[in-house]
Amino acid sequence: MEVKMREFNIGNRVISHHQPCYIIAEIGLNHNGKEGLAIKLVEEAAKVGADAVKLSKVDTHKLLCGGHDLAINESYLPEVTNLYKQFELSNETFSKIAGLCKRLGVDFLSTPFDEESVDYLVKMGIPAIKIASGDITNDPFLKYIAGKKLPVILSTGMSSLDEVKHAVSILVENSCPALALLHCVSGYPAKQEDLNLRVISALYREFQMP
Numbered sequence: 001m002e003v004k005m006r007e008f009n010i011g012n013r014v015i016s017h018h019q020p021c022y023i024i025a026e027i028g029l030n031h032n033g034k035e036g037l038a039i040k041l042v043e044e045a046a047k048v049g050a051d052a053v054k055l056s057k058v059d060t061h062k063l064l065c066g067g068h069d070l071a072i073n074e075s076y077l078p079e080v081t082n083l084y085k086q087f088e089l090s091n092e093t094f095s096k097i098a099g100l101c102k103r104l105g106v107d108f109l110s111t112p113f114d115e116e117s118v119d120y121l122v123k124m125g126i127p128a129i130k131i132a133s134g135d136i137t138n139d140p141f142l143k144y145i146a147g148k149k150l151p152v153i154l155s156t157g158m159s160s161l162d163e164v165k166h167a168v169s170i171l172v173e174n175s176c177p178a179l180a181l182l183h184c185v186s187g188y189p190a191k192q193e194d195l196n197l198r199v200i201s202a203l204y205r206e207f208q209m210p
Helices: 035-047 060-065 078-086 091-104 115-123 139-146 161-173 198-207
Strands: 008-010 013-015 024-028 052-057 107-112 129-131 152-155 179-182
Touching: 024 035, 035 052, 035 091, 052 091, 052 115, 091 107, 107 115, 107 129, 115 129, 115 139, 129 139, 139 161, 152 161, 161 179, 161 198
Parallel strands: 024 052, 052 107, 129 152, 152 179
Antiparallel strands: 008 013
């Protein structure tokens, strides 16, 4: 399968096989739900020269059970619900962090896990959308994101090549304007013997995209 998608921009940086690596500081949920810690992590990422920072946009109610009342029922996995709740940041905090990134000259990126979060991130002017490995087989969600007409970074952790091909085809067929594939090892922290960085060149040979 050869898609041969051209290079594209995230902010002022060109994303291409022939350009220097675009370095994203993965904050994810490591702010532990604390605004002050999130801000400190962004500031440190900027100090060391990261091109972007990325946070996860989590809505516990939607993530755990598609927004149904069952997810918040105290009898339904309360430990898991409470755990995820601790990692949520408010929309106001997200806006504050995005503003900080702009002042520091760092791109602000995020991984959404539901359609409302996608809409919020698009409205706030995010330059690209990151899709988590766990959503690579979530065809409706891929179509929804593709429809936003923004560049996409697609994680491929735990995925077979056929699953990656299918996800790429879904995004491309639904008018995703730009796409980069991210080799992901879904172990945190990943062991060096598990990294298999040759997957990066293998994905490039297969798809001809960054």
